[in-house]
Amino acid sequence: MASASTISSSEPTKGEASNISSIKAFAESNGASLIPSNYHSFTEPHHIIDDVADEFAASIPVIDFSLLTSDDPQIHDNHVHQLAKACAQWGFFMLINHGIPESLMEELMKKSQEFNDLPMEEKKEFSEKDEALSPIRLGTSFHPPKENVHYWRDFLKVITSPHFNFPHKPPGYREVAFQYSRKINVVARKLIEGISESLGLESNSIIESTGFDSGLQIMAVNFYPPCPQPHLALGLPPHSDLGFFTFLFQNGIGGLQIKHEGKWVNVDPLPNSLLVNIGDQLEVVSNGRYASVLHRAILNNKDTRISFVVVNGPAKDKEIGPAPQLLDKEKPVFKSIKYQDYFMLQQNSRLSERSLDQIRFSGQ
Numbered sequence: 001m002a003s004a005s006t007i008s009s010s011e012p013t014k015g016e017a018s019n020i021s022s023i024k025a026f027a028e029s030n031g032a033s034l035i036p037s038n039y040h041s042f043t044e045p046h047h048i049i050d051d052v053a054d055e056f057a058a059s060i061p062v063i064d065f066s067l068l069t070s071d072d073p074q075i076h077d078n079h080v081h082q083l084a085k086a087c088a089q090w091g092f093f094m095l096i097n098h099g100i101p102e103s104l105m106e107e108l109m110k111k112s113q114e115f116n117d118l119p120m121e122e123k124k125e126f127s128e129k130d131e132a133l134s135p136i137r138l139g140t141s142f143h144p145p146k147e148n149v150h151y152w153r154d155f156l157k158v159i160t161s162p163h164f165n166f167p168h169k170p171p172g173y174r175e176v177a178f179q180y181s182r183k184i185n186v187v188a189r190k191l192i193e194g195i196s197e198s199l200g201l202e203s204n205s206i207i208e209s210t211g212f213d214s215g216l217q218i219m220a221v222n223f224y225p226p227c228p229q230p231h232l233a234l235g236l237p238p239h240s241d242l243g244f245f246t247f248l249f250q251n252g253i254g255g256l257q258i259k260h261e262g263k264w265v266n267v268d269p270l271p272n273s274l275l276v277n278i279g280d281q282l283e284v285v286s287n288g289r290y291a292s293v294l295h296r297a298i299l300n301n302k303d304t305r306i307s308f309v310v311v312n313g314p315a316k317d318k319e320i321g322p323a324p325q326l327l328d329k330e331k332p333v334f335k336s337i338k339y340q341d342y343f344m345l346q347q348n349s350r351l352s353e354r355s356l357d358q359i360r361f362s363g364q
């Protein structure tokens, strides 16, 4: 994680970048060779300061969804075990043979690109409102009013379950996003069943206790335009995600790094895989056994990178804490809190802090 000493303390210069509402528009209009000082996450290029461990990249776990869901109990059990290992050791895995058609994912990425290319005027209606839980939000960085350092990213965030919302332009975007949303719900449900089993619980235990079937699903499309000084800024700082799982795929351009054993690891996805992060809610439910993974997005100076992200979590109004069955033998690591309250807590903290620490029992 970027330590305090690597974060630039430079104050936003008035009129410089504190009022940028789209980093794409800013990057295009300036054709600049320098980034504004309040986009500097680092005082020295991060590839020099940071320990990047490419020796780990080849050992990122791979989970075969078709085998995890096999009718053969032995194959199924074996893959539940592999899932548990991936969650416990990495908090991250690549999911292959997930059954979501490649053509659907390609179409979704194509439409995302078209959305990004729409003139600002056409996207204005989606521009960020203040509420973190508003159904459709187009914004930049993470939460500019709360940040000293901004991030080189524009985003579209949409609540897609239990009620489906989505921009109605470009034509067809909404329809393809709906199909993808529902397919991800099915995959996430099966993974949660596997997780429950791996914790020694009934397979539907977490689904029921967290209201998963009316759970909150958020889609986020991240747009990272080429950055003139990619090693001084970040697309997103080190953070963990909110829900149970985050599913991510990208437009063939790398930039995701995950933290493993104290080092950053570049993720190079297998073809047609989904990259899956363990989120904070799974860490809570598993009472700390499956920790959410810290990750960040780095930049390049050539191409716009797009990542398409889906976060599946509990129902908004459900109180979420460690699974009671686990507490027969161990003390709770986390306090219980309604998912929507945790959501707000995360939105209101700086992204580079671990929000989970705010609900952790002290001394744990």
Ligand SMILES: O=C(O)CCC(=O)C(=O)O
Pocket: 220, 222, 236, 241, 248, 255, 256, 257, 295, 296, 297, 307, 309
């Ligand atoms: O773009 C990426 O690779 C990371 C995106 C991410 O972490 C997020 O949207 O939460």
Ligand SMILES: [Fe+2]
Pocket: 239, 240, 241, 246, 295
């Ligand atoms: Fe994330």
